Amino acid sequence: MTGYNERMSTVALHACCGPCLIEPLDALLSAHDVTIVYANPNIHPLSEYRRRRDVLLEYAAGRGIEVVEVPYDPAMWLEATAGLWSDPPRRCRACFDLRLKLTADVAKARGLRALATTLTVSPYQDPDAVREAAQSAAAAAGLAYAGEDYRDRYPQATRRSRELGMYRQNYCGCLLSEIEAERDRGRRRQERRARRGHERSSSLPGQV
Ligand code: SF4
Incomplete structure (x- = not known):
């Protein structure tokens, strides 16, 4: 929980994709006026960036919520993460910092008062790193942090x-x-094959 108790504030919600948007949006709309910010220069390739964006735009339009798209510039992500590509924890933190700073810039330019991100719904992201990045981007822009841990x-x-x-x-x-x-999926496939092979061999009659 964040301790952000102000009601009916104006919140910039950084959103990474449609599926991750659904629940944080509902949670925030119960108390606030929300503007969605699609700020994701990390996404590769461009076709994937557009695919995620279009899913998100369609969902947001159905809910009548405005989406601000920060123009796609993957060079920003390359610069922010340079030297960290083989160090996923630090690379991801730099990636969060970048996306949340871009979101905070939008919030500030529009006079919004708080910031949140859909990244906190994903069990695949480090929740502390996401929260710290969001809090720090919010503080640097003079905004409140309105996010919560939505992984449940x-x-x-x-x-x-x-x-x-x-x-x-x-x-x-x-x-x-x-x-x-x-690579992870390949490893899991190999493990499953090895397990099945082991189960088959252990069910064969013993040899003397
Ligand atoms: S959070 Fe990490 S894994 Fe995800 S896009 Fe950013 S750098 Fe890549």
């Missing part, structure tokens, strides 16, 4: 996004995360 709502977000037929990506966003996710 992730199963509901998954169910609702499936019911809506939303596109659900299978990697975080950057090129490196796509490769890492593919």
Whole structure:
């Protein structure tokens, strides 16, 4: 919890994709006026960036919520994470810092009062790193942090996004995360094959 108790404030909600937007948006709309900010120069390739954005825009339009898109500039992500590509915790923190600073800039330019991010719904992100990045971006821009840890709502977000037929990506966003996710899936496939092989061999009659 954040301790942000002010009601009917104006909140810039950084959103990474449609599925992650659903639950934090509901939570914030119960108390605040929300503007969604799509600030994700990390997403690779451009077609993937557009696909996630269009899903999000369609959902937001259906809810009557404005979306501000920060123009796509992957060079910003490359610069922010330079030297950190083989160090995922520090790379991701730099990525959060960048996206949340871009969101805070939008909030400040529009006179909004607080900041939050949908990244806090994902069990795949480091919650402390996300919160620290968001709090620091908010403080630097003179905003309050209105976010919360929404990970307990992730199963509901998954169910609702499936019911809506939303596109659900299978990697975080950057090129490196796509490769890492593919590597993890390959490792899990190998482990499953090895387990099945072991089960088959242990069910064979013993040899004397
Ligand atoms: S894995 Fe995700 S959070 Fe980490 S750098 Fe890549 S896009 Fe950013």
